[in-house]
Amino acid sequence: MKRRITFILNGEKMDIEVSPGQMLISLIKDDLHLHGTKKGCARGECGACTVIIDGKAVNSCLIPALKVQGSIVETIEGLSTPTRLHPLQQSFIENGAVQCGYCIPGTIMSAKALLDKKPCPTVAEVKMGIAGNICRCTGYVKIEKAILEAAQIISNSI
Amino acid sequence: MIQDYLFANDTEEALAQLYRYAGTAMVIAGGTDLMVNVADLKLKAQVLIDVTRMEGFHKIALKDGYLTIGAGVTMSEAAENELIYAYARSLAVAAACVGSVQIRNAATLGGNIVKAQPAADAAVMLVALGAVISVCGRSGKREILVEESYAGLGQSVVDPTKEIVSEIKFKALGNNQGCAYIRLAHRKALALPILNVGVILSVDERKISKVRIVMAPVDIKPQRAMAAEEYLIGKMPSRESFRTAAAMAIKDARPRDSFIHGSKEYRLSVLPSLVEKALLESMEEIYKKEGGV
């Protein structure tokens, strides 16, 4: 039986029918056509599908869509405006932290959840914050640098 | 196929829903184990009863010397909670070892126990702490030691198509007590333990009065190092006594050769060092606590 849920997605109110066995990743990609969020392993092990629910990074491949009833959900599409990238996105580009790019939306969402909670993280905290995001290309060094730099830019601008 | 997904407001309602679907419905908490089963087409339940929004399910409280923790507390919540940190530090440490940030934000302590994996991080430490779970069923509430909640490999005595774990409870550690949780794994994240050890240690009048050493995965459930525990009772805490006890730990360990966890020989040879380290760390915690021995 399909059920109706309401939630906020990237600042916009959603009112939509979902199937009981549907995962959040399928709702986001198949029904809402937001393809920034990626599917890698579909079992919680790669982090490519990471989104933020009520301030917390989670694997959207393991979250039943019905669980977001009444929640605030953020995906990679919610970060930038048509004219301006989010400091994390800008910093990833400037630091050459993106290669094939498949893991990047998930990694950036993990980084955003971290910076929203800890605006000035240590290197160890950054490593811990993105430990659930596997990148097969970059070797993480530039990703870590990009996150630390973005943190600085964000705190300087407040 | 999942036909329906319902949220319960309290245990009464959740039990009524489970009862109505007579075995075809199952409890879901964080879903980090269940949804992997769905991906593998292994889930038999047709209806899921979500318990994460139930009243009191996320509550952590200290009352009459006992720490009570709602079964819906997530690993992230447990890892950051001040009461847990103050009265059972190693449970916070164990919770912080689970999977990744994303997994910890969803995974619950209740799910960790009911999944009944022999080396589940939080469950291993809860066995060391002597924790008890409250299990609610149609005929009322019963209390079971986490240690006695294992019915077989990956099998719990709790039946999630009929029962709900509402709460976890154990004695808050006092100033004469210390605890430790040590984990050996291939990576620091997203890796299951090769070995893990949880310890609580009590010292009265400079002698060890109580000790619980739990090791995993060395059997189908978290295993107590009984011989080592017996040896330590009444002894002075010292490097020598800890080392001797640690060497005895292998008497109670029966690890198998495992592709994921490593060979039996390897694990039996490193296990004593982990037990020794855990005992030393527990003792250090006692030294640090004010008014300690």
Ligand SMILES: Cc1cc2nc3c(=O)[nH]c(=O)nc-3n(C[C@H](O)[C@H](O)[C@H](O)COP(=O)(O)OP(=O)(O)OC[C@H]3O[C@@H](n4cnc5c(N)ncnc54)[C@H](O)[C@@H]3O)c2cc1C
């Ligand atoms: C990528 C990944 C990495 C992981 N890494 C680790 C790790 O490092 N260490 C570790 O210990 N575990 C790990 N796990 C396993 C899992 O995250 C934990 O076992 C977790 O604690 C399960 O909790 P949950 O709330 O997600 O359970 P769920 O998946 O919701 O439920 C698991 C089982 O318990 C039952 N259940 C849940 N809550 C209750 C309740 N209150 N009453 C009755 N029955 C209940 C369910 O019916 C189900 O049978 C990992 C899982 C994944 C996918």
Ligand code: FES
């Ligand atoms: S696709 Fe969700 S963690 Fe890999």
Ligand code: FES
């Ligand atoms: S940039 Fe290719 S996987 Fe990370």
